[in-house]
Each structure stands twice: as structure tokens, then as C-alpha cells.
Amino acid sequence: MTDLPILRLGTRGSPLALAQANEVKRLLAAAHEELAQDDAIEIVVIKTTGDMIQDRALAAIGGKGLFTKEIEEGLQDQSIDVAVHSMKDVPTWLPEGLEISTVLEREDPRDAWFSNKASSLDALPQGAVVGTASLRRQAQIKARRPDLEVITFRGSVQTRLRKLAEGQVDATLLAVAGLNRLKQSELITAALSIEEMLPAPAQGAVGLEIRSGDSRVRSYVDAIHHLPTMQRISAERACLAELDGSCRTPIAALAEIEGDQLYLRTLLASTDGSQIFRAERRGALGDAEKLGRSAGQDLKEQAGEAFFKELEAQQL
Numbered sequence: 102m103t104d105l106p107i108l109r110l111g112t113r114g115s116p117l118a119l120a121q122a123n124e125v126k127r128l129l130a131a132a133h134e135e136l137a138q139d140d141a142i143e144i145v146v147i148k149t150t151g152d153m154i155q156d157r158a159l160a161a162i163g164g165k166g167l168f169t170k171e172i173e174e175g176l177q178d179q180s181i182d183v184a185v186h187s188m189k190d191v192p193t194w195l196p197e198g199l200e201i202s203t204v205l206e207r208e209d210p211r212d213a214w215f216s217n218k219a220s221s222l223d224a225l226p227q228g229a230v231v232g233t234a235s236l237r238r239q240a241q242i243k244a245r246r247p248d249l250e251v252i253t254f255r256g257s258v259q260t261r262l263r264k265l266a267e268g269q270v271d272a273t274l275l276a277v278a279g280l281n282r283l284k285q286s287e288l289i290t291a292a293l294s295i296e297e298m299l300p301a302p303a304q305g306a307v308g309l310e311i312r313s314g315d316s317r318v319r320s321y322v323d324a325i326h327h328l329p330t331m332q333r334i335s336a337e338r339a340c341l342a343e344l345d346g347s348c349r350t351p352i353a354a355l356a357e358i359e360g361d362q363l364y365l366r367t368l369l370a371s372t373d374g375s376q377i378f379r380a381e382r383r384g385a386l387g388d389a390e391k392l393g394r395s396a397g398q399d400l401k402e403q404a405g406e407a408f409f410k411e412l413e414a415q416q417l
């Protein structure tokens with residue numbers, strides 16, 4: 102008999118994070134007979150800095166890894182074997198000795214639109230109020246509709262939808278993937294098109310982080326890896342890394358697979374949406390990172406040094 106649990110999965114405790122961890126557990130149990138027995142996989146809930154801060158805009162606090170640091174510490178001190186993350190929240194630089202070994206097949210990467218006033222961003226009345234804490238969403242909304250007022254808006258899916266129902270805002274946005282994973286897709290008014298709202302790098306992808314040297318754990322997680330998702334998010338995250346983007350920089354990127362090619366669209370914006378830069382690349386699947394870095398360099402050159410200086414100044 103093996104000692105139980107065989108694998109401990111570390112995750113945040115939000116309803117979405119738990120849904121993701123349970124999906125990982127289900128896939129692992131389906132792939133390995135010994136993991137299908139009761140208590141073979143334990144889900145360990147870990148509170149992160151990002152979970153403790155509810156009253157301020159995350160962007161204002163800054164810092165990378167707000168939703169991942171404490172979970173990574175669990176990997177390092179051996180209290181968990183696998184960290185389950187929304188890849189959107191994972192910094193491009195990982196601590197020494199840890200790696201993203203595995204990604205699940207990507208969910209819908211688009212942003213969802215919620216409003217009782219209008220079925221799309223373009224249809225909102227003049228001067229309406231949109232709630233979001235994401236600088237990426239804020240910048241793209243302001244670029245398309247400078248007349249709208251964007252206010253900072255946080256909390257769980259449930260909290261945000263209650264605030265919308267109470268009329269605190271006229272519309273809000275959330276990742277479609279989150280609603281799908283929570284089995285609450287019916288609450289979505291509409292999915293925004295990629296042209297209206299380019300998603301965050303790796304939006305809709307769940308990733309597993311492990312200790313690089315842990316071959317025992319690696320042999321389990323390898324069975325649930327989805328290579329096309331890894332190729333897509335590698336391109337997107339390479340662009341992010343090139344821009345050294347923290348969650349304080351409005352950056353968007355989406356790579357899609359067309360035959361044997363990767364089609365990457367990227368965007369860098371000023372927070373107020375007055376400046377928007379875009380770069381696109383097409384190339385071989387095996388060149389995902391190269392394409393991402395190249396798009397990132399392109400955006401950097403378009404924006405120029407002054408753009409980054411100003412961004413920094415705004416955030417001091």
C-alpha cells in the first residue's frame with residue numbers, strides 16, 4: 102500500500118480556483134488508476150496576498166505573483182506537490198527550481214460582457230459607468246469609448262454581479278473561462294469579440310507548477326498535458342516577458358493555431374486608452390517563444406522610451 106495522499110494539489114480558495122483544482126484532480130484520476138482511489142489526491146487551500154487584499158485596486162499595490170507566491174512556497178517547503186494556477190496570474194519569471202510542467206486544454210480565452218443596459222460595449226449609452234479593476238480592460242474600453250466612465254471594481258464573480266444588479270455600474274467584464282468553469286455561463290450577456298477586447302496573455306489556461314527535479318510528480322502530470330495550449334501561451338507569455346509586464350501595464354496577447362501555424366495578436370496601451378499599439382506575427386508552432394518576443398520588441402519600439410517613463414510616473 103502506498104501512503105495517502107499520493108499527490109497534494111495546492112490552490113487558492115476562491116470558488117473558481119477550487120473548480121480548477123477539482124478539474125485537475127478529475128483528469129489525474131482518469132489518467133492513473135492509483136490516483137482514482139479515495140483520498141489519493143488531496144486539495145490543499147492556500148491563502149495568497151491577492152486574496153487578503155480586497156479593498157484596493159490590485160494594480161495600485163503592484164508586485165508580481167500576488168496570487169502565486171504563497172502557493173509556490175508550498176512547493177518549495179514540500180507541503181504540496183503540484184500548484185494549480187490560472188496561468189493569467191503567473192509571472193513570467195518563476196522561482197529557481199520550479200517550472201510550469203503542464204497546462205490543461207484552454208477554455209474560451211475571450212472576455213465576457215455583463216450588462217442590463219446594453220448587449221455590447223458599443224451599444225452602451227453615452228457616459229455610462231463600467232466597473233473593472235483590470236488596466237488591460239480599462240485601456241481598451243477607453244480607447245473604443247472615451248466617453249465612458251471606468252471605475253475600479255473588485256471581488257468575486259458573485260460580488261461583482263450583485264453590484265451590477267444594484268446599479269452601482271452599468272456594465273462589467275470577466276473572463277468567459279471563469280464563468281464556464283463555474284458552470285455559470287448563462288449569466289453572460291455576450292462574449293466580446295477579439296477585435297473589441299484582446300484578452301490577457303494566457304487567459305483561460307490552467308497550469309500546473311512542480312519542482313523541476315521531481316520525476317515522481319512529473320510522471321503523473323505529463324499524462325494531462327495539452328501541447329497546443331502550451332504553444333499558444335508560450336507565445337503570449339514571451340511577449341509579456343519581453344515587455345517586462347507586471348499587472349500594472351495594460352498588455353494583451355492572443356495566439357491561435359491555424360493549421361501548422363501560430364497566429365499571434367498583441368497589444369500595449371496607456372492606461373487611459375489614448376495610446377494603443379498593436380503587433381501581429383505568424384509563424385511555425387515550434388517558434389512560439391521567438392514570435393512572442395519579436396511581437397514584444399515591436400510593441401516596445403512603437404511605444405518608445407517616453408511611453409514607459411510616463412507609465413512609471415503615473416504609478417508612483
Ligand SMILES: NCc1[nH]cc(CCC(=O)O)c1CC(=O)O
Pocket residue numbers: 187188189190274275276278279303304305306307
Ligand atoms: N486575475 C483574476 C483572474 N485570474 C483568472 C481569471 C479568470 C479565468 C482565466 O482567465 O483562466 C480571473 C478573473 C477574471 O479575469 O475574470
